[in-house]
Amino acid sequence: MRLDKYIANHSSWSRSEVKRLIKQGRVRVNEQAADDKEQKIDALKDRVVVDETPILAQGKHYFVLHKPSNVVCANSHPDYPTVLDLMLDISPALKNTLQIAGRLDVDTTGLVLITDDGQWNHRVTSPRSDCYKIYEVELAEDFNESYVKDFERGMLLEGEEKPTLPANLKKIHARKFQLSLKEGRYHQVKRMFAFTGNKVIRLHRRSIGPLQLDEHLPEGAYRSLTEKEIQALAGNYNA
Ligand code: URA
Numbered sequence: 001m002r003l004d005k006y007i008a009n010h011s012s013w014s015r016s017e018v019k020r021l022i023k024q025g026r027v028r029v030n031e032q033a034a035d036d037k038e039q040k041i042d043a044l045k046d047r048v049v050v051d052e053t054p055i056l057a058q059g060k061h062y063f064v065l066h067k068p069s070n071v072v073c074a075n076s077h078p079d080y081p082t083v084l085d086l087m088l089d090i091s092p093a094l095k096n097t098l099q100i101a102g103r104l105d106v107d108t109t110g111l112v113l114i115t116d117d118g119q120w121n122h123r124v125t126s127p128r129s130d131c132y133k134i135y136e137v138e139l140a141e142d143f144n145e146s147y148v149k150d151f152e153r154g155m156l157l158e159g160e161e162k163p164t165l166p167a168n169l170k171k172i173h174a175r176k177f178q179l180s181l182k183e184g185r186y187h188q189v190k191r192m193f194a195f196t197g198n199k200v201i202r203l204h205r206r207s208i209g210p211l212q213l214d215e216h217l218p219e220g221a222y223r224s225l226t227e228k229e230i231q232a233l234a235g236n237y238n239a
Pocket of ligand 1: 108190203
């Protein structure tokens with residue numbers, strides 16, 4: 001198969017983007033910089049890499065997406081566009097297999113991981129994996145400092161049997177905090193601040209484990225994860 005078609009078929013890049021990547025010298029075939037988009041690729045023998053990302057004919061897919069507000073983390077929705085709707089270069093066949101690793105609420109913005117690798121998804125989202133998620137939180141009222149220990153020790157949220165796992169709360173100012181959690185219970189951040197009698201008015205996920213939202217990935221954009229990032233997210237990391 002031609003190089004440009006091979007990459008476009010097995011990544012989120014379109015044929016015209018691939019052409020540009022080749023021109024920019026970002027594509028390597030068997031460790032050599034590629035300069036011919038029509039070069040023939042044997043999927044079983046040749047190793048194609050864009051920047052740090054290997055382009056595999058079979059195998060799993062891993063994406064990071066910057067979720068805007070008013071977009072839902074679901075495979076389909078009657079009222080809102082979904083994060084998958086934002087992934088314009090992904091084939092419908094691949095879209096059908098994608099899962100969202102740790103959903104955000106419709107009004108929450110920030111880092112979302114999307115994959116067709118169920119095991120990897122589990123490793124990233126399981127509270128046992130020690131993969132901390134960092135949220136930026138803006139509150140309606142000044143925070144009542146007497147609740148700090150509840151975040152540190154765990155709090156029993158309404159309707160739950162087990163207290164939350166210890167979380168890390170960092171004050172930016174009286175109404176702005178950074179919260180680091182390794183769980184992902186339903187509406188967890190909003191419910192934790194509701195426990196203190198406050199209300200979250202803006203919520204943004206800045207990072208998951210070792211992966212921070214890149215400054216140059218605008219709202220609504222996405223990219224493939226590099227091999228290094230995929231491996232790092234599957235490992236054990238503390239905040
Ligand atoms: N906690 C919430 O309350 N909402 C989110 O979107 C993520 C974490």
